[in-house]
Amino acid sequence: MLKTTLRNLLAHRLRLALTAAAIIFGVAFVSGVLTLSNTLSEAFKKASATDYKDVSVDVRPTEDAERDRQVPALDDGLLGTLRGLPGVASVRATNTGYTAIVDRDGDRLGGRSNTNGTTFAPGPDGQDPKYRFTSGHGPRAAGEIAVDERAAKDAGFRVGDQVRVVANGPVLTSVLVGVFTTDDARYQVGGTITLFDRATAQELFSEPGRYDDIAVRAAPGTTEEAVLASVRPLVPSGAEAVTGAKLRADQAADIESGTKELTQALLVFAGIALFVGTFIIANTFTMLVAQRTREFALLRAIGATRRQITRAVLVEATVLGLVSGAIGFVLGIGLSEALRSLFNSMDAELPPGPVVIAPGAVVAALSVAVVVTVVAAWLPAHRAASIPPVAALRSDLPPTAKSLRVRNGIGAFLLAIGIVICYGVGRTKDKSTGDVFMIMGGGFVALVSVIMLVPLLSTPAIRFAGRPMSAAFGISGRLARENAVRNPRRTAATASALMIGLILVSTLSVFGASLKQELDRVALRGITADYGVSLIGEIPMDPAMAEAVARTPGVTEISQLRSANVRIGAAADDGFGGSGGSGDGTEVVSMDARTGLGLLRADFVKGGPEGFADGLLLGEKKAKDGGYEVGSRVPVTFPDGQRTTLVLSGIYEDDGLLGDAVMSNETLTPHLDRVVDTDILVRAAPGAARELRGNLEKALGDNPAVKIMSRDDYRKELGGIVDLLLNLLYGLLGMSIVIAVIGIVNTLAMSVFERTREIGMLRAIGMDRRRIRSMIRLESVMISVFGAVLGMALGLLIGVLGVNAAKGTSEMTPVVPWERMGLFLILAGLVGVLAAAWPARRAARMEVLGAIRTE
Incomplete structure (x- = not known):
């Protein structure tokens, strides 16, 4: 059987090539991440090895x-x-x-x-x-x-x-x-x-x-x-x-922790790519088993047991996984350098150094390749073993209706559970961070259920959506539609790979658009100053810079912003937060008592700015957690250890700009050993705002580390950060999309091979090559768009519910980026066209008589 299995692999090498590509890309991601982690860890350790060598x-x-x-x-x-x-x-x-x-x-x-x-x-x-x-x-x-x-x-x-x-x-x-x-x-x-x-x-x-x-x-x-x-x-x-030994141990632990966190985050995306790849592998082996029905039946007829048939298919999967894993690991080495360049382009400042290939990374990459391939091939192997010897007289063994009924029943049950979780949490008024994770959990259950229900959904959805194509492209469109719904399992597996990628991308898009809208609101509503002055990277500024700003022509008033960790509330020990709760340290923002609240707005829900000069303002959540009301005398322990009580003069809406607590510079500054500013807020004289930026740049000596930003600049910078993170996440998810595209190409190519005689008959009765190509392309587009629409719909649902669930911890409201969704849909159609290019060309170039004679 082993010799037969290896010969089968060689005989079907072209059909398995694209499946191998899906495994290679997934393993390359894993390999690249592990190699990058080992390389960075070694580079950091080497760089820091001499730092404390002479420190006792x-x-x-x-x-x-x-x-x-x-x-x-x-x-x-x-x-x-x-x-x-x-x-x-x-x-x-x-x-x-x-x-x-x-x-x-x-x-x-x-x-x-x-x-x-x-x-x-x-x-x-x-x-x-x-x-x-x-x-x-x-x-x-x-x-x-x-x-x-x-x-x-x-x-x-x-x-x-x-x-x-x-x-x-x-x-x-x-x-x-x-x-x-x-x-x-x-x-x-x-x-x-x-x-x-x-x-x-x-x-x-x-x-x-x-x-x-x-x-x-x-x-x-x-x-x-x-x-x-x-x-x-x-x-x-x-x-x-x-001791120096502790310094070295702490530094090694920090390096290990930092690289571990990066590795874990990247492996999540590698796992997604491999998960998408399992659909491709399972689909390929399912189609191979169906195409080799007579072969397996003949093996059974001459004495092969079910266990031998199962083992033969799994051995094929193992060999395929090993070969693909080895190639993927080598490609992953190059990918690790590409990832390092990507992060360095985003100011990550990763250290230079030679690539480090650890034996553990080799073993992990090969193990992942084999395990994923064998697991994905398990059900097809089981089906191959169940083929009876009498099937040698037939060319195909269609799936039973019973299996689909069971699958649909389980899928419907899981969908109901997911809806109950999401709807129940969504209706909760006082939401917490845990509710967001509950929504995500419900969304995952719904995802699994939809994957199981895709065969049920594919037939009516494609029949309905394919009508315009049938009308527009005639016989090519009608045949494409019928081919797409002919085998619901195959269509479902192909569409699901693309669907998973679009679910994640759509969910991220909703969160990104909602976050950008909230940041816009905070920046435009909360910042009333004309300009803010700060140093890059939130580096503290010498107060001499504020003096230079105040002397600048066109400036009518400024407020220096400072911050410090202050203990608010009574603690069990010495006021330094030993018992947790309201006695823990709080990052306090301080500003000029006279001008601060005129340049940085606080939306008061109770009280107001009266008494702020020698009092205290608290955010709504902080006041509620501490049980404080306007007029309460709040115990405060300053950074220098001095204690006092301040009168709570106002409670404001939590908006992210003011943090949990605000006091005046006049109250906080005497308790700081080193006085520095985090920001300087500036009000321009009437009509002088446009010229003021240039005046400030000149007054600060054309300092390249200084940022002078208007409210619109703040809004654009915050939005740019969100876009940067989204683009990074899109890029990391890109491998999953690539594997999904490979899956579409693979399915179409194998489908063309499977339908060789059918295509030959179509050519024989007058269908020209152009229409054959059109038929394959339209089938690909239908499957791609179906997967994309399903993915975007579920992604939008999860995103909207997730944003609503986050309302307990933020003021975000759901925003659906329809323009981006439209772009995704157009790209899905283009993916279908591109994925069909090679299979369509191969189908159109078939020699008619040879195709008809094909067994």
């Missing part, structure tokens, strides 16, 4: 201090004390923050997050061992900088040039005194590094006399634990001391 103990601010913008006393006094500890060989203190290098064209080098500035920290010999200078030397005074070799080359800078850099405020012009290379992980993963002298780095990134990191290196023979025991009693409030 690191003293740094705690996460709470960093979040609350508190600056612990990591000063020269502590630095001197640490240097004098026994067992300490050296101590290195630095400050680090965002710094962008401005090239000769006035543009920023690097991305948004991986452009860094830090301290040049020389030892007694005047050298900083972390940086190796290829020309010049490290900065020694204010007005001097050094940049990494790659940045200098990209910008065309040489030692002695005047270089502009941007940190957290106005553009700084400094003299380039050195160019260096380094093993710093930030540089190794493609970032830029700018070195400043100690005083300048402190002024830019912390406070004069304060550091944000002190690295201690142990003397030979001294353990990290011994140094930690000496350092820990000296650590000030708001800071912590950790």
Whole structure:
């Protein structure tokens, strides 16, 4: 039987080629994702391997201090004390923050997050061992900088040039005194590094006399634990001391976690592609079994058992899966590089490095290929085994009506369950995030039910929708319609592959359109300022920028926006959220008491702005969760630990702009160690709004890191982010659509082979080649449009119900992007035409007499 099975594979290699292509594309996606994950993980680990190799103990601010913008006393006094500890060989203190290098064209080098500035920290010999200078030397005074070799080359800078850099405020012009290379992980993963002298780095990134990191290196023979025991009693409030081993372990864990999350997200889309591929595989083997009915019956007649027949079909599937999986894995290596380029084009800043092929990825890819192929071929194999020997006298074994009745019954039952879940949750008034997942679960049940019901739906739907084509294309249209409904199972499997892709794409489109409308509403209604000024990447700004904005001609008023983590409500321990609930930290937005609420609108449901200057405003949900009403005295613990009670003067609608809580700058600022702005809102003088943008750009020194945005700019930027995410998701779903198209080509090609004698008879009685091609194309279009309409209908339903379910956590209302739906429908028709090109050409070129003689 094994020899017979292998010969059958070779005999049907052309019919299995397109099925192999579906497996190859699905496995290539899996392989590409796993290879990308391994490559990134290795690149990050290699880049960071040297980062902490000379660090025995690191003293740094705690996460709470960093979040609350508190600056612990990591000063020269502590630095001197640490240097004098026994067992300490050296101590290195630095400050680090965002710094962008401005090239000769006035543009920023690097991305948004991986452009860094830090301290040049020389030892007694005047050298900083972390940086190796290829020309010049490290900065020694204010007005001097050094940049990494790659940045200098990209910008065309040489030692002695005047270089502009941007940190957290106005553009700084400094003299380039050195160019260096380094093993710093930030540089190794493609970032830029700018070195400043100690005083300048402190002024830019912390406070004069304060550091944000002190690295201690142990003397030979001294353990990290011994140094930690000496350092820990000296650590000030708001800071912590950790061993180098813990730093390295934490960094490895972060790398593992980050790559794992990316891998899991991408594997979801790979799984969708493979799921779509199972329809193609099952359809192919079903058609092969039907075409080989006489062959299997003859094998049964000469003594083959049912188990041998089943095993023979599954062996074919296994070999097909192994060969396709191997090819798919090789293609996946190239796909991994394409994925990396895709993410880098979106400012993901993934590190460079050689492709890493792990044995686990090879095993996983081949295993997935074999398992998916064998599972998809299981039912066709079972049907092959059930063919009786007497069927050798017949050429076909049609499916029984009973099997369709059972399938339709199960499908109808599941559809009822899905409708009950979606309708029941949809009618709930107070919805939560869990309700959204319930809707998605109901939608999945409905999806499964529709897949089972597609054979039942296909015949009446295609008969009805095919009438215009029959009228327009005559005999070609009528034959195409009859061919499309001849085998409901085959049509269903082919249409379902495309349907699944369109369900996901349509659902995403509804969510995207609804989200864009909500963001438009928030931006246009909530922002009443003429312009907002901020730095890219939400980088905090030096208040000196607000002073420059306020002096700009055409500005009548401004408000600086700030934020901090404040504990609102009474907690069980010390007010810092130990018990959860209302005592947990809340991100508070603060603004100017006089002008803020005139530039950023709050829609009050209770109370109002009166008393805001020394009071508190809360979002509707935050007030409800804490049980507060207007006039309530709300306990507040500020970032510096001071406690007070503030009067709640107003409760506003939750809109995403103001967050959960708002207070005035006058109330919050005295409790911040480091005062920075997140945004500056600007009101223009009457008639001066158009000219004001240029005035602001000039006042801020043509800073390439500054964003000056009108309300319409905010709306477009938010909409652009949504479109970018949608296009990314569409792209990741594109593999599923490609596999669905392969399925249509495959089904039509095998159908043409199956109907060879029929096509020959049509040619013999006068049907010309043009009409034959037209018949195949129209059949393809009918199946494609049927699958697309069904997919879009279910996708729109799930999307609308999902948006309605999300109303408990957002103010979105469902929006159906009809223009995009129309485009999808047109594309589905084009897919049908393109998919039919080769099968139609093959059918039209059949030699008439040879086709009639075909068995």
